[in-house]
Amino acid sequence: MTQKEPLEELPAQYNPAETERELYKRWEAAGIFTANRSESSRSGGSDTPFVIVMPPPNVTAVLHMGHGLNNAVQDVITRWRRMSGDETLWVPGTDHAGIATQNVVEKLIARETGQTRFDLGREAFVARTTEFVEETGGAILQQLRAIGASCDWTRTAYTLSPELSHAVREAFVRLHEKKLIYRGHRVIHWCPRCLTSLSDEESEHSESTGKLYYVDYLLADGGTADRKAITVATTRPETILADVAIAVHPDDERNRRFVGLEVTLPVTGLRVPIIADEYVDPEFGTGALKITPAHDANDFEVGKRHKLAMPVVIDAEGRIQDPGDGAGRVPQSLLGLDRFEAREKMVEMIRAEGRMLKIDSHQHGVRHCYRCDTVVEPRLSDQWFIRMQPLAAPALAAVRDRKIRVMPERWEAVYINWLEGIRDWNISRQLWWGHRIPVWYCDPCKKEFASREDLTACPDCKGSVRQDPDVLDTWFSSWLWPFSTLGWPNEKSADLKAFYPTDDLITAPEILFFWVARMIMAGIEFMGEPPFHTVYLHGTVRDTNHVKMSKSLGNGIDPLDVVKLYGADALRFTAISGLGMGADVILDPADLEKSFAPGRNFATKLWNIGRFLLSRVGDSPVREISTIGSDELTRADAWILSRLNIAIEECDRALGPARPRDGTWTEEETRSGLRLSEYAESARRLVWNELADWYLESLKGRLQEEGDDREVARAVLVHAFDTALRLLHPIVPFVTEALWQRLPPGKARDMEFIAVSRWPKAMEVPARAAEFENVRNAVVALRQLRADYAIPPGKIIAANVVAKDSAAVYEQEASIIGRLSGTTVAVVDGPTSETSAHILLPDGSEILVPLAGVVDIVRECEKLRTELSQLDKQLTALTTRLGNENFTARAPASVVQAEREKHAEWSARKAQMEEKVRSLCGS
């Protein structure tokens, strides 16, 4: 494809595979995706750069359809803005993905050597992981090239690179200095498999059917005649071992008389007090709640309020342990048991004591680790937290004040809802893979120091220090992404100055809280303004049963397979066409052909338009469209130019404003743009239904003979195709580039690549473009008539036009009408006596098709009468409406006016048809 061979020698079917690879190499080699920060490298560019930062895929990830869709969307937007003249930067990169990557490597090591990370030791494990990441990491970025992603690869970032690690440390220390980061002792979510704490977002609720156990706690003093015990409902009887109290609501009539007494725990017989706390819901269960401060976040709060002991009876791996408080909390038989086995065992023991009142089935939410799906254990421990409320307030304001628009709009409510209820963020992880927390402890001084530089000695006593062993939540580096990738915290960074804030953040809704909301908070906190103007949350890729595609479910599609079979353009076109605002993309993993044929077919269609064009237009230079006088243009020329204008306008509107005018979106703008499926449809319709189906077909006669008109036709054709290619380039970059490279020389090809050519603008078009509609109407009607009468495709028939007031149009366009409808067109004065079929055109003209022996008068009359009665019905409705004073008085004048015009038109047509029926059918 690098050489230019005559297009007519090209195969009828476009072969994307080698073309795409070759073109991508040429784009990259030419450096056209590299953003130039000092000044626009292209003339006509806008002053404002356009910037997107890629949601960094996990460094160990392989490309799946979700990435395919996400990056296709980003690339469409990026290419559109690049062509619109913005200095464009799309920053690619990867995420070190703490837990995910550590899990992968742990499994790998286990498979290879049977060792655990503890066998290896921290240093060796991190070294091994680094090595693994270097081997496999970034493969996904290479794969993104295959789908055409026009990223600036010179700025590829990685969350664990030295630069970004520097940013992480700076961010931590600053927040620590502002006391927004603190160390807290409380119940957090703990994954007993990953052996780390998790944030609220990382422990996902899922509804499940469990059991609610009703257990009697005997009153220690023996109780009264009517009341020997207090019944407590619990879902986790194993935690009875760590119970330190029973709580009731202070106003609970039934129970408050027991406050201050004691009960004995089942199994262990330990005595605990009955306390009053408003947290208890007197309506639920028995109104009495067991308090287990170390194994339930709410109980912890209650425990703190009442200064209760907090024994821990479940260890890091989810096994029963003795808390070591000497209270004899755990029977020997339960020690070391898994928490779920222990639960069964406890139930048995409680039963054996006769204290299990009943067991109900119970629907409740259980939290699971988002990485390994293990049931999360609430665990009392020391962790680092970020105080979120001060960060959330301005992030809320940014969206409420429309500094940022969230699209589709409904996610805005979700965002606000979440931020309003935000709780502090647990950022420490008991992992080895990640950014080590930059805090050092001096044991003698009992002090801690957060530091930008590694500490080797205590700043106070000069004694030895030890660094906190934990690492930071992966998302602590991700939330800095829009500025850490641009050089922050280096204030002198030219990239940061030139490209922050970015424009669009394009991702899936799944990470709205994990990532998007936190980036907004970090952007405002560290950079003083929100990190982007638009958040676009696109749909999910699902199979035909609407199940999200995933490798583990086996319903995935490998984008690289699709690229290999049908081409990246096919993949992109299919994905973008299927992406309604807020809609999911449905694909059939069992039938790739069905899913991607529309995209492939469209690329082939473009390819064949290109073949036609080159074979007819040749290689010699064409006139520039602006040098052609309007009187030189045929109606067809004017028509296609007008269709170009409409398509350009539709595409512009669908893609919408790229950025707010003064930093704040108008309400209307928050709903405008990024309608990618509409953009794709407009461009597709232009190419297929207008350029190919009509203009090309109408043109065929004009390109044969040398002369001025041929030059005009060549010029318009090249211009139209050039415009269409430009409009489509963001969606199908490869085939458009391949074809554009072959356009004949001339003003059209003003750049080395279509990828950096100018986005089309509407141009002035002569009014007679509209007259071409008469041609189209005549052709369509004649084709219908042929089908009705089953006239053989090859047979040329006569078509006599009785023109109403545009005889000249039909005369001049007779050959086009004729060729497109298989007729010989003549303009005649009036009806003849021949037996004819009749066509009434919208403009009031009539076509008579003499079909002696074929035409069936009875049938013609039937058809006419049917049509007439339908028209009559509609006309009656219209007449009634216009006669309704309520309508004429209250409806807008423009609507009434339009209805009146329509009424006149329909009346005329009705009269004409009635006349026709009279003359043709008698009666």
Next chain:
RNA sequence: GGGCGAGUAGCUCAGUUGGUUAGAGCGCCUGCCUUACACGCAGGAUGUCGGGGGUUCGAGUCCCUCCUCGCUCACCA
């Protein structure tokens, strides 16, 4: 349980401030290998716009209600 959204042709979806004859792609039916394209061309069929009620001159569009699905959050054990 709280919040949000969706239900339009067999399937996937458009339908932008209410404006009258509700659209597209795929699929389906009929006829065509018409020298750019059969990955194509021409023609065609298909909708009680989830049910019910209301507002309005006019409702797929606004309001109420019910049904069904989905998303999201959640400290009633």
